[in-house]
Amino acid sequence: xxxxxxxxxxxxxxxxxxxxxxxxxxxxxxxxxxxxxxxxxxxxxxxxxxxxxxxxxxxxxxxxxxxxxxxxxxxxxxxxxxxxxxxxxxxxxxxxxxxxxxxxxxxxxxxxxxxxxxxxxxxxxxxxxx
Amino acid sequence: xxxxxxxxxxxxxxxxxxxxxxxxxxxxxxxxxxxxxxxxxxxxxxxxxxxxxxxxxxxxxxxxxxxxxxxxxxxxxxxxxxxxxxxxxxxxxxxx
Numbered sequence: 001x002x003x004x005x006x007x008x009x010x011x012x013x014x015x016x017x018x019x020x021x022x023x024x025x026x027x028x029x030x031x032x033x034x035x036x037x038x039x040x041x042x043x044x045x046x047x048x049x050x051x052x053x054x055x056x057x058x059x060x061x062x063x064x065x066x067x068x069x070x071x072x073x074x075x076x077x078x079x080x081x082x083x084x085x086x087x088x089x090x091x092x093x094x095x096x097x098x099x100x101x102x103x104x105x106x107x108x109x110x111x112x113x114x115x116x117x118x119x120x121x122x123x124x125x126x127x128x129x130x
Numbered sequence: 131x132x133x134x135x136x137x138x139x140x141x142x143x144x145x146x147x148x149x150x151x152x153x154x155x156x157x158x159x160x161x162x163x164x165x166x167x168x169x170x171x172x173x174x175x176x177x178x179x180x181x182x183x184x185x186x187x188x189x190x191x192x193x194x195x196x197x198x199x200x201x202x203x204x205x206x207x208x209x210x211x212x213x214x215x216x217x218x219x220x221x222x223x224x225x226x
Contacts, residue, residue, distance in 0.1 A: 001217065015137075015163045015190075022189075026209035027216075124216055126135070127224035 133219035174201035
């Protein structure tokens, strides 16, 4: 089956992102595909390229990126939720006159409408919220 | 059949009661994260009406030191079992 996950919890604040990541690994081990992870609400902080957690703790941003590299999982970030939290890519940073940027590939800023597409194009959508 | 995924316990939230009210037919309930507190002792009595269709995530019970205190009417599943439950359900509903 082709799975999608909706992650709405910030990393290290609540358990949601950790639960989602463990679920992601478990579904792949069972032979399923993880097509998409969609980050929404405070979940967009999972995409911050500047995250620098202590080395003996799980690096969530890196773990999501690894899923993309190993399994081709799309990492979609709701643009409306992200911009207002300072999660912006280089293009948006330029557009808004900001010096730095906090999001880079393989994470992609996308519209919320994309979540509807994800829901209809995947066999399962499982939500992890704080 | 829907799989309801609940991460709140009835000791601190009314969401579990909303979840129970929304469940119908042969829907199943999986307790995860802080939801597993609801799998312990007298709190678990609230799930009596849906006995046989309630599950708790083993690693969330273990990380809270509650594995031995789970009500035996609530079935234990690991992360692999969680995925299996989502395979068997047509859709999942997360309550939080």
